[in-house]
Amino acid sequence: MPTLGRLLALTVSGQVPAESVQFTDGGAQLRWLGEGALEVTPARGQDSGLDLVLSAGVHGCEVIPIELLDRLIRMIARNEILPRARLLLLFCNPPAMRQGVRRLGQDLNRLFCGKHTASEPGDETRRAAQLEEWVAAFFQEPGRRRWHYDLHSAMRASVLPQFAVCPWMDGRQTSSESLMRLRHAAVDALLLQEKPSGTFSAHTATRHGAEAFTLEMAEAPGGAWPDCLDEFLQAARHWIEAREPAQPNPALRPLREFRLAREIVKRSEKFVLQLPADIENFTPLALGTLLAEDDGGVRWVVEEQGARILFPLADIAIGERAGLIVVPRD
Numbered sequence: 001m002p003t004l005g006r007l008l009a010l011t012v013s014g015q016v017p018a019e020s021v022q023f024t025d026g027g028a029q030l031r032w033l034g035e036g037a038l039e040v041t042p043a044r045g046q047d048s049g050l051d052l053v054l055s056a057g058v059h060g061c062e063v064i065p066i067e068l069l070d071r072l073i074r075m076i077a078r079n080e081i082l083p084r085a086r087l088l089l090l091f092c093n094p095p096a097m098r099q100g101v102r103r104l105g106q107d108l109n110r111l112f113c114g115k116h117t118a119s120e121p122g123d124e125t126r127r128a129a130q131l132e133e134w135v136a137a138f139f140q141e142p143g144r145r146r147w148h149y150d151l152h153s154a155m156r157a158s159v160l161p162q163f164a165v166c167p168w169m170d171g172r173q174t175s176s177e178s179l180m181r182l183r184h185a186a187v188d189a190l191l192l193q194e195k196p197s198g199t200f201s202a203h204t205a206t207r208h209g210a211e212a213f214t215l216e217m218a219e220a221p222g223g224a225w226p227d228c229l230d231e232f233l234q235a236a237r238h239w240i241e242a243r244e245p246a247q248p249n250p251a252l253r254p255l256r257e258f259r260l261a262r263e264i265v266k267r268s269e270k271f272v273l274q275l276p277a278d279i280e281n282f283t284p285l286a287l288g289t290l291l292a293e294d295d296g297g298v299r300w301v302v303e304e305q306g307a308r309i310l311f312p313l314a315d316i317a318i319g320e321r322a323g324l325i326v327v328p329r330d
């Protein structure tokens with residue numbers, strides 16, 4: 001296998017590869033761009049006109065997405081997957097990956113869309129700028145299809161095991177093909193964001209017009225690898241090979257769509273989340289349930305029909321998100 005197929009090991013060990021350009025046996029070019037970044041160009045005559053970014057490790061503790069991307073890169077390097085798309089493959093936050101933590105300084109996934117320029121300079125702001133530069137160079141050619149899947153893992157069980165977050169965009173339209181693609185990747189639900197944000201998928205969607213999603217992959221409790229992760233790998237392989245599903249699989253249930261109703265934000269040190277620490281994502285919430293309390297008698301109570309909790313987290317700084325209340329989309 002070309003040594004660049006070991007991008008994850010190179011990234012974690014901080015090594016610079018001896019050769020920055022290599023070829024697979026099938027003639028695809030692998031080009032190391034810098035720490036954690038590999039560009040793949042299909043063999044001559046194989047390019048289908050798709051530019052695909054797959055990223056993982058924005059949060060260094062989310063190991064399942066890192067492992068999924070590593071597996072795909074190795075399969076490409078071993079010529080087991082023959083790319084028919086240009087690929088930009090990114091391990092986004094090497095220092096946090098080395099330490100196995102979500103973040104070392106600032107949350108990298110809040111610094112895109114240029115927000116790094118207005119933040120305290122540090123490793124994360126520099127990395128966000130670098131990732132934005134690589135993406136801009138990658139998406140340079142007009143007229144090509146642009147997709148980005150930023151792989152995450154919510155680090156807790158979920159009633160709907162795999163889900164996607166669609167960033168807000170002015171006049172956003174999610175095509176039926178992109179929804180079908182998510183369903184084929186064993187994604188159960190889609191959350192549509194209602195306002196601009198500084199996530200990586202928001203950046204590629206709003207700045208480069210890419211069809212971009214944050215994908216929250218299922219957990220593998222106790223190392224038990226659920227089938228939906230293999231289904232995702234199979235779908236990702238098809239994206240890389242530019243093979244669209246021939247026709248909708250009638251066995252697939254439609255994607256369940258949700259929208260953000262409210263964001264619970266910690267306002268003071270007195271903030272207390274009144275939910276079990278191990279509550280699953282997408283747990284239904286009864287009307288009137290007390291979710292959190294904060295200074296000055298502030299009470300977060302469920303007021304929305306069909307509400308569910310997403311990303312509950314008590315251990316956060318003041319001003320940060322402690323959870324999302326989501327509701328089914330009409």
Ligand SMILES: O=C(O)CCC(=O)N[C@@H](CCC(=O)O)C(=O)O
Binds near residue numbers: 312
């Ligand atoms: O906050 C959590 O519980 C972890 C899951 C996570 O990292 N989610 C992403 C979502 C990004 C998006 O809204 O597209 C994040 O918070 O960055």
Ligand SMILES: [Zn+2]
Binds near residue numbers: 058059062152153
């Ligand atoms: Zn994450």
